[in-house]
Amino acid sequence: MAAFTSKDVARLAGVSQSTVSYVMTGKRQISESTRRRVLAAMEQLTYEPHAGARALAGRRTQVVGLVVPFDSMSEMTGLLPFIETIASSARANDYEVLLVTADEGSAGLRRLAGRALCDAIIMMDIREQDERVHVAAALPIPVVLVGMPDDPAGLYCVDLDFDAAARIAVDELVDTGHDEAFVIGYPAAVTDRRLNFAGRFLRSVHRYAEVRGLPLTVLEPVEVGRAGAAAAVDHILAHRRPGRTGVVVPYNASIRPFLHALRARAVVPGRDLSLIGISTDHQAEDSEPPYTNISEEPRDVSRRAMKTLLWLLDPGPGVGHPPVDLVAPRLTRRGTVMPAPASAVRSS
Amino acid sequence: MAAFTSKDVARLAGVSQSTVSYVMTGKRQISESTRRRVLAAMEQLTYEPHAGARALAGRRTQVVGLVVPFDSMSEMTGLLPFIETIASSARANDYEVLLVTADEGSAGLRRLAGRALCDAIIMMDIREQDERVHVAAALPIPVVLVGMPDDPAGLYCVDLDFDAAARIAVDELVDTGHDEAFVIGYPAAVTDRRLNFAGRFLRSVHRYAEVRGLPLTVLEPVEVGRAGAAAAVDHILAHRRPGRTGVVVPYNASIRPFLHALRARAVVPGRDLSLIGISTDHQAEDSEPPYTNISEEPRDVSRRAMKTLLWLLDPGPGVGHPPVDLVAPRLTRRGTVMPAPASAVRSS
DNA sequence: GTGAAAGCGCTAACAG
DNA sequence: CTGTTAGCGCTTTCAC
Numbered sequence: 001m002a003a004f005t006s007k008d009v010a011r012l013a014g015v016s017q018s019t020v021s022y023v024m025t026g027k028r029q030i031s032e033s034t035r036r037r038v039l040a041a042m043e044q045l046t047y048e049p050h051a052g053a054r055a056l057a058g059r060r061t062q063v064v065g066l067v068v069p070f071d072s073m074s075e076m077t078g079l080l081p082f083i084e085t086i087a088s089s090a091r092a093n094d095y096e097v098l099l100v101t102a103d104e105g106s107a108g109l110r111r112l113a114g115r116a117l118c119d120a121i122i123m124m125d126i127r128e129q130d131e132r133v134h135v136a137a138a139l140p141i142p143v144v145l146v147g148m149p150d151d152p153a154g155l156y157c158v159d160l161d162f163d164a165a166a167r168i169a170v171d172e173l174v175d176t177g178h179d180e181a182f183v184i185g186y187p188a189a190v191t192d193r194r195l196n197f198a199g200r201f202l203r204s205v206h207r208y209a210e211v212r213g214l215p216l217t218v219l220e221p222v223e224v225g226r227a228g229a230a231a232a233v234d235h236i237l238a239h240r241r242p243g244r245t246g247v248v249v250p251y252n253a254s255i256r257p258f259l260h261a262l263r264a265r266a267v268v269p270g271r272d273l274s275l276i277g278i279s280t281d282h283q284a285e286d287s288e289p290p291y292t293n294i295s296e297e298p299r300d301v302s303r304r305a306m307k308t309l310l311w312l313l314d315p316g317p318g319v320g321h322p323p324v325d326l327v328a329p330r331l332t333r334r335g336t337v338m339p340a341p342a343s344a345v346r347s348s
Numbered sequence: 349m350a351a352f353t354s355k356d357v358a359r360l361a362g363v364s365q366s367t368v369s370y371v372m373t374g375k376r377q378i379s380e381s382t383r384r385r386v387l388a389a390m391e392q393l394t395y396e397p398h399a400g401a402r403a404l405a406g407r408r409t410q411v412v413g414l415v416v417p418f419d420s421m422s423e424m425t426g427l428l429p430f431i432e433t434i435a436s437s438a439r440a441n442d443y444e445v446l447l448v449t450a451d452e453g454s455a456g457l458r459r460l461a462g463r464a465l466c467d468a469i470i471m472m473d474i475r476e477q478d479e480r481v482h483v484a485a486a487l488p489i490p491v492v493l494v495g496m497p498d499d500p501a502g503l504y505c506v507d508l509d510f511d512a513a514a515r516i517a518v519d520e521l522v523d524t525g526h527d528e529a530f531v532i533g534y535p536a537a538v539t540d541r542r543l544n545f546a547g548r549f550l551r552s553v554h555r556y557a558e559v560r561g562l563p564l565t566v567l568e569p570v571e572v573g574r575a576g577a578a579a580a581v582d583h584i585l586a587h588r589r590p591g592r593t594g595v596v597v598p599y600n601a602s603i604r605p606f607l608h609a610l611r612a613r614a615v616v617p618g619r620d621l622s623l624i625g626i627s628t629d630h631q632a633e634d635s636e637p638p639y640t641n642i643s644e645e646p647r648d649v650s651r652r653a654m655k656t657l658l659w660l661l662d663p664g665p666g667v668g669h670p671p672v673d674l675v676a677p678r679l680t681r682r683g684t685v686m687p688a689p690a691s692a693v694r695s696s
Numbered sequence: 697g698t699g700a701a702a703g704c705g706c707t708a709a710c711a712g
Numbered sequence: 713c714t715g716t717t718a719g720c721g722c723t724t725t726c727a728c
Contacts, residue, residue, distance in 0.1 A: 003462075003488065005721055016699045021723055031697060048462025052409065053721035055400030056704045066447075070432040080428055084418040087449050096465065097447045099414075101435050114351075114396025116705095117444065140351070225634065260636045286573065288608045353705055364715045369707055379713060401705035404720045408707095464721095 004045040013041035024049065055116060064095050064309060065118035067109070069102040069125035073189055076224065076253035078280060078298060079124075082146070085302035086122060093310055095119075106135040113139040120309050122146060128194040142312035144305050147196045148324065156312065158305040161326035162197050162250075165294045166204035168331050169248045169276050172292075174212045176340040178274060179243030181209065182236050184258060185220025186251050187228065201250050201278075215241070222254060229257035233265060236273075244338060245273040252279035252296065256287060269336040281332060290334040297327045352393040361389035372397065403464060412443050412657060413466035415457070417450040417473035421537055424572065424601035426628060426646060427472075430494070433650035434470060441658055443467075454483040461487040468657050470494060476542040490660035492653050495544045496672065504660065506653040509674035510545050510598075513642045514552035516679050517596045517624050520640075522560045524688040526622060527591030529557065530584050532606060533568025534599050535576065549598050549626075563589070570602060577605035581613060584621075592686060593621040600627035600644065604635060617684040629680060639684040642677045649675050 022028040126147030136143040137153035209216035255277040269275040284293035370376040474495030484491040485501035557564035603625040617623040632641035
C-alpha cells in the first residue's frame, strides 16, 4: 500500500486524471464503460483520495468541527450521546468529525475556519451571553448552536425545549393535586457560567407555576453530590408547607444524589413527596428507584443539529429551515409522583 | 476576514513566501528583524495557514485519529475521560483530533491513513483477536493501542495493568483474612466481543488466587443492571461458604447495580461481606456508599498513549520506548472491605 | 463523452 | 540569512 494517486488510477484505467475525478464526484456524465474501468482501477489500487489535496483544490474538507465542553461536569451530564450521535450522523453523510474543546473559546472557532479545517461547525455549551456566538456568526462557514443564547446573532439553534419541559413539570404536579413545588436549582458551575438552559428552564418554570397557581421555591445553587443534595432535602423537609409537595430536579447530575439523600432520610418519593427529574429515559429507568422524568433527548437534538448543518451546507430547493429548532420532551411516569387523590383531580 | 494566504503575508512583510513558511516552522534561522515583520504581518491579517495545503505540501496533517467505541455501554464505562484527555493533550502539542467510531472497523483505519487524514492513530476497544490490529500494523502511519490484544503485531500498547489489579485485589482479600472470593464477571456484551481486558483480568485473578490459596468463583456472564446484579448477589448469598466472603467487581458499570442489590437485601459491604471494585476513584468516592476500589486511570493511560504517539512521530535521541506501557492501579480503602480480625493477620 | 492544463496554498530543495 | 522554484494531488475551467 504505497499511497496511490488519482494519476495512477487514471493511467491504469487508460483515462485522464479529470475523468477519475469526475467519476468520484459525479459532476459529469461518464459512460458506463469508462466508469467501470475507473472504479475497477480504484479498487485494484485500493485508491483513497488525498484529503488535503481535495480540500485545497475543491475548497471542501468534508469535515465538521464539533465544539464540546470538557469541564469536570460533562461526564455526569451525558455528553457522550451527543458526540456519538453526531459522529455517526456525520459518517452517514460522508463527513469526518474534528473534536475541539470549548475551553479554547473563540480561538478554536477561528482556527477551524481560518485553517479550513472543516466546512461547518456544531457548537455546544452555549452561555447566555457568549462571545463565541458573535465570532461564529462572522465566520465564513455555517455554525449550528446546540443551545440558545440570548442573542443567536442569526445562527441556527437546536436544543431541547426547556420551556415545554417546565410546563410539563408544572402541569403534572398541579394536575395531581400538589400544593407546593420545589426546584432543585443548578450548581454554581452552571449558574456562574450562565449556561443558557438554566435560565430558560427557571424563567419558564416560574411563569407556569404562577399561571397555574402553584407555590414555587427554587433552591439555588445546589451543588451536585452528597452534601448539596442533603442540604436541599433537609431544607425542603424543614420548610415545606402541609400538604402535597412536589420536587423538580432539572439538572440530571443532581438526581441520583438527591434520591440517595431521600433514602437516607427514609423519605419515599411517590409516597411522601413527589419527584420529577429531567434526564434521559435511560438514566431514569436505570436509577434506583426509577423516577418519573421529562426526557432529555440528546440523540434527537444531535440528529437535528446535523440535519440543519447539512442543509446549511447544501440548501435544497424546498422551503427554508426554522432558525430555532426545539425538541419536545416527553413525560414518562415511573411512580415517583403521587397520584391525584380522587377528590382533587383537576383538568390540565 | 477574507482568507489571506502566506503570499499576502509575504507581500505585506516584504519577504518571500518561503520566508513566511520558515518563520512558522522554525526550520531555518531567521533574523530577528524579518521574523518580527513577518509575525506582525500575520497578526495584522489574522493569517491562518490552510491546513489542506500544508498537509499536501508538507505531508503532515497535525491531526491524530482517535478510534473510540460507541456501543450502548460506553456511556457507563467512562469513555469520556479518555476522549477528553487525549483532546487536551493533543491540543497542547498542536494536534487536532479526528474522531472515528470503532464500528467502522478496518475500513476506518484505511480511510484515515489512505486519505492522509491524520499523522497517527490511537485505537481503543481492542479485542483479543482483532483484525484491525493487523491492518493497523500495516499502515504507513504509527498506531498506538489502548489495550492489549493477544498479538500486538509490533504495535505499541498502553493500558491499565489488569494483572496488577488482580494481584492487588487478591492480596487485599487474603491479607484481611478472607476465606473465599467471588468475582462478578463481565456482561455478555464484553465477553462476546472478547474485549482484551476481561481475559487479562480473569486469567490473572485466577492465578493469584491459586498462588495465595484463596478459593475463587467467577460468576459469568453477569449483565449490567438490576436483574443481573440481583442474580449475582442471590447466588453469592446462597452458595458462599461459612466465613469471610470477598467480592471483586472488575467491570465498573456493574458496581452500582451490585451495591443496590446488596442494599435491597440489607447486606452491608464492609460488615457482611467485602467488596472491591475496579473503577475511577471519582466513581468510587461518589458512590453510595463509597467503596474500596482499585483505580482505573483513564487520564493517565490517555496521556501516556499520547506521549507514545508523539514519540513515534518524532523519535527523540534518547533510548527507545517500551512497546507495552502498563499503568499501575492503586488500591484505595473506603471501608467496604472487612478489616482483618486481629488473630488472622497474615503478611502480604 | 473525454482530455489538457491551470491552479488551490503551502513546503522544501536548490541557489546564492 | 534570504529568495526562486518546483512540486504535493486534487478539481475545474476550457477545449474538443
